[in-house]
Amino acid sequence: MDFAASLKLIAPELLMSVSGLVLLLVSAWAGDKASRAISVAAAVVLGACFFLVAPAVCSGASGPDTLAFGGQFSADAFAGLAKLMIFAAGGAALVIAPAFFERFNAMRAEYPVLVLFAVLGMSIMVSARDLITLYIGLELNSLAAYVLAAFLRTDDRSAEAGLKYFVLGALASGILLFGMSLTYGFTGTTSFEGIRVALNGEMAMGALFGLIFMLAGLAFKISAVPFHMWTPDVYEGAPTPVTAFFASAPKVAALALTMRVTLEAFGAQEEAWRQIVIFAAIASIVIGALGAIGQSNLKRLLAYSSINNVGFILIGLAAGTPAGASAMLVYLAIYVAMTVGGFVAVLMLKDENGNQVEAIADIAGLSRTRSALAFCLMLVMFSLAGIPPLFGFWGKFVVFQAAVNAGFVALAAIGIAASVIGAFYYIKVVKVMYFDEPADVVKGESDWAHWALLAISALAISPLGYLLTPWLGNLADKAAAVLFLGV
Amino acid sequence: MGGFPILSLMLLVPLVGAVACLFAEAKTARLIALVATLIDFALGIVLWLNFDVGGAQWQFVEKVPLFAGFSYALGIDGIALLLIVLSVFLMPICIGASWNSITKRVGEYFAAFLLMEVLMIGVFAAQDLYLFYIFFEAGLIPMYLIIGIWGGDNRIYASYKFFLYTLLGSVLMLIAMMWMVHEAGTTDIPTLMSYDFPAHAQTWLFLAFFASFAVKMPMWPVHTWLPDAHVQAPTAGSVILAGVLLKMGGYGFIRFSLPMFPEASAQFAWLIYALSMAAVVITSLIALVQHDMKKLIAYSSVAHMGVVTIGLFAFNTQGLEGSMIVMLSHGLVAGALFLCVGVIYDRLHTREISRYGGIAINMPKYAMFFLLFTMASIGLPGTSGFVGEFLSLAGVYQISTWVALVCTTGIILGAAYMLYLYRRVAFGEQKNADAAAMPDIDKREWIMLGALAAAVLWMGVYPESFLAPMRKDIAALDARLARAAPQGDSHLKIGKPKPVEEHAAQGGAH
Numbered sequence: 001m002d003f004a005a006s007l008k009l010i011a012p013e014l015l016m017s018v019s020g021l022v023l024l025l026v027s028a029w030a031g032d033k034a035s036r037a038i039s040v041a042a043a044v045v046l047g048a049c050f051f052l053v054a055p056a057v058c059s060g061a062s063g064p065d066t067l068a069f070g071g072q073f074s075a076d077a078f079a080g081l082a083k084l085m086i087f088a089a090g091g092a093a094l095v096i097a098p099a100f101f102e103r104f105n106a107m108r109a110e111y112p113v114l115v116l117f118a119v120l121g122m123s124i125m126v127s128a129r130d131l132i133t134l135y136i137g138l139e140l141n142s143l144a145a146y147v148l149a150a151f152l153r154t155d156d157r158s159a160e161a162g163l164k165y166f167v168l169g170a171l172a173s174g175i176l177l178f179g180m181s182l183t184y185g186f187t188g189t190t191s192f193e194g195i196r197v198a199l200n201g202e203m204a205m206g207a208l209f210g211l212i213f214m215l216a217g218l219a220f221k222i223s224a225v226p227f228h229m230w231t232p233d234v235y236e237g238a239p240t241p242v243t244a245f246f247a248s249a250p251k252v253a254a255l256a257l258t259m260r261v262t263l264e265a266f267g268a269q270e271e272a273w274r275q276i277v278i279f280a281a282i283a284s285i286v287i288g289a290l291g292a293i294g295q296s297n298l299k300r301l302l303a304y305s306s307i308n309n310v311g312f313i314l315i316g317l318a319a320g321t322p323a324g325a326s327a328m329l330v331y332l333a334i335y336v337a338m339t340v341g342g343f344v345a346v347l348m349l350k351d352e353n354g355n356q357v358e359a360i361a362d363i364a365g366l367s368r369t370r371s372a373l374a375f376c377l378m379l380v381m382f383s384l385a386g387i388p389p390l391f392g393f394w395g396k397f398v399v400f401q402a403a404v405n406a407g408f409v410a411l412a413a414i415g416i417a418a419s420v421i422g423a424f425y426y427i428k429v430v431k432v433m434y435f436d437e438p439a440d441v442v443k444g445e446s447d448w449a450h451w452a453l454l455a456i457s458a459l460a461i462s463p464l465g466y467l468l469t470p471w472l473g474n475l476a477d478k479a480a481a482v483l484f485l486g487v
Numbered sequence: 488m489g490g491f492p493i494l495s496l497m498l499l500v501p502l503v504g505a506v507a508c509l510f511a512e513a514k515t516a517r518l519i520a521l522v523a524t525l526i527d528f529a530l531g532i533v534l535w536l537n538f539d540v541g542g543a544q545w546q547f548v549e550k551v552p553l554f555a556g557f558s559y560a561l562g563i564d565g566i567a568l569l570l571i572v573l574s575v576f577l578m579p580i581c582i583g584a585s586w587n588s589i590t591k592r593v594g595e596y597f598a599a600f601l602l603m604e605v606l607m608i609g610v611f612a613a614q615d616l617y618l619f620y621i622f623f624e625a626g627l628i629p630m631y632l633i634i635g636i637w638g639g640d641n642r643i644y645a646s647y648k649f650f651l652y653t654l655l656g657s658v659l660m661l662i663a664m665m666w667m668v669h670e671a672g673t674t675d676i677p678t679l680m681s682y683d684f685p686a687h688a689q690t691w692l693f694l695a696f697f698a699s700f701a702v703k704m705p706m707w708p709v710h711t712w713l714p715d716a717h718v719q720a721p722t723a724g725s726v727i728l729a730g731v732l733l734k735m736g737g738y739g740f741i742r743f744s745l746p747m748f749p750e751a752s753a754q755f756a757w758l759i760y761a762l763s764m765a766a767v768v769i770t771s772l773i774a775l776v777q778h779d780m781k782k783l784i785a786y787s788s789v790a791h792m793g794v795v796t797i798g799l800f801a802f803n804t805q806g807l808e809g810s811m812i813v814m815l816s817h818g819l820v821a822g823a824l825f826l827c828v829g830v831i832y833d834r835l836h837t838r839e840i841s842r843y844g845g846i847a848i849n850m851p852k853y854a855m856f857f858l859l860f861t862m863a864s865i866g867l868p869g870t871s872g873f874v875g876e877f878l879s880l881a882g883v884y885q886i887s888t889w890v891a892l893v894c895t896t897g898i899i900l901g902a903a904y905m906l907y908l909y910r911r912v913a914f915g916e917q918k919n920a921d922a923a924a925m926p927d928i929d930k931r932e933w934i935m936l937g938a939l940a941a942a943v944l945w946m947g948v949y950p951e952s953f954l955a956p957m958r959k960d961i962a963a964l965d966a967r968l969a970r971a972a973p974q975g976d977s978h979l980k981i982g983k984p985k986p987v988e989e990h991a992a993q994g995g996a997h
Contacts, residue, residue, distance in 0.1 A: 368592070382628055387654075388621040397617075397661075401556070404665040412665070416658040423654055427631065427647065435635045435643055466554050473555035 006068035009075040012049040012083065013127075016120040019045045020113055027109030035109040036098055042112035043094045046119065050087045056080040060478030062485060071191055072130040081329055081479040082126040082256035085336050086249045090119040092340045093245035095449050096347055100241050103354055106152055114151075115245065118144035122253035129264070131180045131190040134257060138176070138221070141250060142169050148245070149238040161237025168220065168230045176217025182210030183265075192265040200268050211266055215276055218261065221254035224314060225283035228307045232291070235303035240356060243299055244343030247306050248336045255313055255332060259325055262317060263483045270320050277318045278411055284311030285415055289422035298346050298358050301425065302339075305384055308422050309335055312386075315408075315415050316399040324402035325480035330472055331395035334383075334461065338392055341457030342380045348373055348454065350444025357442055360429060365438025373442075374433045376458045383461040385426035386419055391465030398473075492549050493537075494561040494612045497530045497575070498605050505601035513593035517586060520597035524578040527604065531575035538568050540955050544963065545677055548614070557617035557674045565957030566741060566811060567611040570734055573818045574607045576942065577730045580935045581723035584826055588722060588833050589637060596637055599629040600723065607731050611738060616664050616674045623735060624657050630724070630732070638719035645712075645719035652712040656702030663695030667747070680746040681967070693751035696744050704736030706759075706796060707766035710789045717785035718838070722829030725781060729788050730822035737795050737814045741807070745799065746964055749971040752800065756973060759800045760883075760890045766793035767897030774904040780828045780838045783908055784821060787864060790897055791817045797894055798879030802972035806882020807961045808954060813875030815953060816863070816946055820872060823860040823939040827853070830932050831912075834925040840908065845917035850927045854913045856936040861909045863943045865902045871946035885975050 007014065023038050030037075056066070057080035066076040093115055101107035121141030128134035146169065150162020184190055186207040187198035199207060220227040235243045262273050288308025295301040313335070316328035349357040349366075357363065367374040383392030396419065403412040460468075504523030508516040538546060548562035563571065581600060589596050606629070609622035627650055635646035668674050671682045684692060702709045713733075717725050745752050767790050774786035791813060798810030830853060831846070832838055847854035863870035866877075876898060884891040917923035928936065946953055 367595075387624060387628060389625045393621070393624075398556070400662065401665045401669075404662060405669045409662065409666060413659060413662050416662055417655065420651060420655045420658060424647075424651060427650055430631075431635060431643060431646070434632060435646070469555040470553075 006073075009066065009068040010073060010127075012052045013120060013123055015049055015052070016045060016116055016123065020116045020120060023116065024110075024113050027113060030109070032108050035107050035111065038109050039094050039098060039112040042116045043091050045116065046087045046091045046094070049123075050084060050091075053080045053083045053087070057084060057475055057479065060481070062482040067129065071193065072133045073124070073127050074129045075127060076479075076482045077475075078256070078260075078329075078479040078482040079123075079127040081475055082252055082332075083123050085252045085333055086119055086122045086126070089245065089248035089252065089336050089340060090115055092344070092453055093241055093249070095453060096244060096344055097239075097241040099447055099450070100239060100347060100356075101152075104152060104154060106154065108151075111148075111151060114144045114148050118148065118245075119249065122249055125253045126256040126260070128257065128260065129192045131184065131192075134261075135173075135177065135180065137253075138257070139173065141253065142173065145169075145246065145250065148242045149234055151242060152239045155237075155239075157237035158239060159237075161234045164230055164237075165234045172217045172220030172227065174217075175213050175220070179210045179213025179215075179217060182206055182213060184210075186210060192260065195265040196268050199266065203269050203272055208272055211269070211272055212276065214261060215258075215273060218254060218258045219280055222251060222258060222310050223307055224280040224310050225287045225307065226280075228284065228287065231307055232295075232300045232303040235306075236297055236299045236358075240299065240343060240347050243302075244340060244347070247302065247343065248339045251306065251310065251339075252332050252336060255310070255328065259317060259328065259483060263320070263325060267483075274318055274320060277314050278408075281311045281314035281318055282411070282414060282418065284308065284314065285418045286311075286421065289418060289425070292422070292425040293428075295425070296360050298349075298360055298363070298429075301360065301429070302342055302346070305342075305422070305426075306339065309384070312396055312399055312415065312419070315403050315411065318411060319402040319406035319408060321402060321406045322477070322480045322484050323405060324399075325483055326473070326476040327395075327398035327402040329476040329479055330398050333472060333476075334391055334395040334465070337457045337460040337465075338380055338383050341376065341454060341461060342384070344450055344454045344457065345373060345377045345380060348444075348446040348450050349442050350446070351441050352443040354444050360432055362439050362441040363429075364432050364436040365440070366433040366442060368438050369440055370442055373454075376454050377433060378430050379458050379461055381426040381429050385423040387423070389463040389466070391461040391463070394466065394469060492561075493530060493534055494547050494563070494608070495549060497527055497534070497571075497608050498612075500526050500530070501578075501601040501604040501608075505598040505605070508594050508598040508601060511594050513590075516594040516597045517582070520582045520601055521579060523601055524575070524582050524604065527608075528575045528579055531572045534563075535568060535572055535956075538563075538565070538956055540565070541959060544960065545614070550614070557615050560614040560618060560675065561612045562614040562677075563612055564960045565955075566738070566960050568956055569811070569815055569953060570611045570731075570738055571608055573734070573815055574604065574611070574731045576938075577726060577818065577822055578604050580822070580826065580938065581726050583931055583935045584726060584829055585721065585723040586931060588829070592636065596633070599633050600727070602629045603633070603727060607727075607735075610735055614676050616668060616676055616679065618674075619676065620657075620661055620664060623739075624654075626732065626735075627653060630728070633724045634716055634720045637721045637724070640719075641715070642719040645715040648712045649716040652709070653702055656699040656709070659695045660699035663692045667692060676742070680742075682747070684748065686750045689748040689751035690754065693744060693748040693755060696739065696748075697755070700736040700739035700744065701762075702736075703739065704733060704792050704796065705789060706736075706762050706792065707769060707789060708762075710766070710770070713789060714782050714785040717788075717825075718779060718781045722825060722832065725785075725825040725829075726822040729784075729825060730818040733788065733792060734814050734818060737792070737799065737810065740796070740799050741811070741964070746967050749968050752968070753802070753971040753973050756800045756802075756886075759796050760887065763793040763797045763800075764890060764893045766790060766796075767894045768900070771897050771900035771904060775900065775907065777904075778840055780840055780908065780912070781825065782838075783840075783904060784824045784828065787901065787904065788817065788821050790901060791821070791864075793897065794876055794879050794894060797883045797890055798875075801879070801882035801886050802965075802968050803882050803885055804961055804965045805878045805885075807964060808957070809875050809878025809880070809882050811875075811957060811961070812871065812946070812950060812953060813879055816871035816875045816943070819939055819942050819946070820860055820863045820870075823856075823936065823943070824864060826935060826939070827857045827860060830928060830936075831922075831925065835922060840911050842919055843912045843922045844915050844919060845913070846922055846925060847913040848917060849923055849925060852933065853928045856928075856940060857913060858909065859940050859943065861905045863947070865905050866898055869944070869947045871943045871950070874947060874950040885977075886973060887976050889976070
């Protein structure tokens with residue numbers, strides 16, 4: 001294997017590691033005064049990585065040319081598309097953070113560096129073609145994420161969120177690691193391709209257990225039911241920009257990783273994981289919807305909404321077809337836009353002193369006091385509910401279409417019927433904003449960066465988004481095809 | 488005809504108007520909305536005049552492959568043409584009805600209405616299955632906002648009920664659509680209309696579509712969202728709900744359920760008959776005891792929709808034509824009746840029937856219009872209601888005399904509750920001083936009611952204008968259904984005619 005070729009393939013990761021380390025040094029020397037400059041630098045790095053990855057995605061790169069370091073790392077179109085979403089979400093997390101933290105005097109130079117390292121970890125995760133690469137990426141991401149959750153040191157809730165996330169995350173990592181070791185024991189290899197070859201034919205009970213433990217660990221990372229309990233607490237406690245980050249980028253990374261593990265490594269044993277995925281999908285949709293109904297905090301509501309959305313994405317995985325995988329990627333792209341839009345809107349809800357407003361009751365009558373903001377939040381809510389003509393519908397549409405085309409009509413029917421439960425709480429938020437008398441709590445102004453991000457996401461999820469479908473579908477199809485090369 | 492994309496233009500005009508209304512002051516918003524809907528009405532007239540009766544089945548076809556998985560395909564046949572004309576005709580009236588009564592958040596209100604118009608026209612013009620679904624489903628958002636923001640006291644409950652009921656109905660249809668597209672390999676509605684799905688699959692597909700259309704229609708017993716939504720919606724909301732949104736259910740049956748699943752339609756005809764009979768009788772009886780005018784008319788709508796469904800499932804030309812005319816007529820008449828209620832509601836701010844009485848004395852012009860629409864709702868010959876109900880019942884009589892009998896009692900009950908309503912409101916002594924002091928209708932109201940009255944009489948006296956554009960489409964549908972049409976229950980025995988000579992001889996003798 002040509003070492004130079006391998007290094008070239010991991011150029012975005014190299015760029016991120018080196019600049020991450022350099023920025024860490026800068027922050028050590030320059031201190032918190034430089035945090036804005038470091039944020040800008042980190043955003044520029046992410047932007048550069050975006051353009052480094054983009055060509056591979058557009059050309060649908062696949063095959064042996066994309067494998068680095070003896071097949072441990074793959075810079076194919078699938079990883080590329082996931083990375084594009086991760087970079088975009090990471091960039092958004094950098095943009096929205098300073099205004100939030102500066103109010104608490106807590107904008108520290110480490111924040112952009114941690115985001116950068118988390119993104120690096122995710123980028124390794126989605127490129128992993130080997131259990132070891134997978135684990136390194138996952139842990140790099142998780143370690144950065146634990147710190148980020150507890151970043152607001154003066155806030156008890158933030159510290160609690162960090163601790164909860166750490167303890168449960170470590171447990172999940174342990175479960176995942178146990179599953180990996182079982183898989184390694186029964187297949188004799190850590191490479192995805194090797195596992196796939198070894199598992200052809202009858203599956204040994206031990207390997208099955210390995211698969212189940214790995215899926216359990218991954219389910220924790222994507223917060224699928226029944227491993228979702230941490231999500232509302234962490235989402236509520238973590239600083240809002242961090243929550244926005246958690247809800248978008250790591251979801252993409254962990255779901256992409258789950259796709260790689262199930263479709264690539266265990267691709268020959270579809271029947272073994274399908275029923276687990278179906279259960280997790282339906283349970284996530286139902287519990288995500290039911291749990292959200294009683295919530296009075298917007299961030300908790302969005303946490304349940306993310307559980308609910310993961311359920312829909314998993315329906316595409318249950319289909320187990322290239323169309324299903326492609327649908328998942330399309331859904332993820334739309335989901336990132338909706339999540340970023342939703343959390344940016346939540347960040348922009350501030351009372352007259354500039355404190356964050358998170359209670360649903362406090363946004364009553366928002367449409368009369370802050371009509372543009374309310375309108376965008378309404379778009380996000382209807383889009384999350386999957387009501388056409390908003391773009392969120394398209395995500396659900398492709399996922400269910402993949403399931404129906406793969407013959408899972410009953411699964412699709414149950415899933416879509418359960419989506420009506422979810423619609424209830426989304427329209428409740430709209431009701432509060434539009435039908436109720438103004439509570440007149442939200443008075444604070446927001447800067448242009450927030451408005452710009454909100455406008456971009458609102459445009460993306462508006463009906464105009466449908467014009468993107470041929471292009472997005474094409475990219476996702478090419479990316480998904482990579483996973484099915486071995487078939 | 489030509490290549491001019493008139494349907495797209497009809498979608499674009501209200502859309503642009505909606506966006507403009509969002510940013511406009513109350514006064515300008517009213518004007519923008521009126522102008523936009525009038526332009527659309529004019530375009531609708533142009534559409535009708537240029538529609539080649541007896542020409543190609545699908546006209547004004549536009550097709551652009553804009554999206555992945557489905558295309559932007561529009562086109563209309565006679566059935567869709569009439570429903571589009573109905574929509575664009577009712578819209579300026581709705582705007583007029585809200586002219587003075589809406590005082591808060593005017594711009595948003597008219598934006599929601601114009602958006603509604605876009606979606607209604609889209610539903611009837613869509614030639615792509617998924618495009619249809621998007622338009623069909625998207626109507627939930629503006630209607631939810633219209634009921635929830637500008638509705639009456641119990642508007643929140645009504646808006647939730649409306650939204651969730653209709654959403655649950657529709658999502659299953661989406662799954663069925665996906666299956667159909669997978670099976671047939673196309674999203675093109677005209678192609679699907681002649682595609683023969685396997686009989687066992689038809690059963691399921693029919694039920695999934697039925698779930699959606701029965702709720703939209705609405706059929707008994709899933710009609711309960713309608714009275715709530717109607718009562719709470721502002722006047723114009725009720726007009727559009729009764730006038731056009733309910734027609735989406737009937738349109739769905741005639742465009743999808745019947746031609747795409749003829750066997751299943753025949754298989755489930757008994758279900759439709761049973762529910763329709765129940766609807767006609769039960770909701771008529773319920774209407775009889777209402778104290779709230781809007782509720783009464785809402786229940787009467789459910790009863791009329793029962794007549795539509797039996798006509799649709801009569802599997803013959805009369806029935807199909809009749810149900811189309813009932814739909815059009817009901818759109819005009821129920822819209823007009825809600826408008827009549829709105830007129831006096833604006834003056835007295837109550838819908839309680841007992842708060843009125845004897846208003847024929849102080850509002851003679853109003854009473855005249857109200858009487859005309861009452862008679863049209865009953866189905867008096869000379870009004871549009873008669874033509875439709877007669878054809879519908881004549882159609883179903885050929886299939887089942889019992890169904891025809893039961894549904895005809897609905898007409899009698901209809902006369903009972905409507906006349907009872909009219910007597911209590913317009914006749915009798917003027918027992919409420921404030922009701923007796925109400926001024927008669929002004930010019931704006933006169934124009935709106937006059938336009939509706941003219942249309943009702945036109946359809947009643949010369950229904951050929953409305954039957955002609957859809958005759959060919961109905962005939963095509965009838966031919967498509969012929970293979971599945973059930974036998975009639977009246978087993979007519981053709982007796983031996985008397986010898987002609989004898990007859991003539993007798994005649995000569997007397």
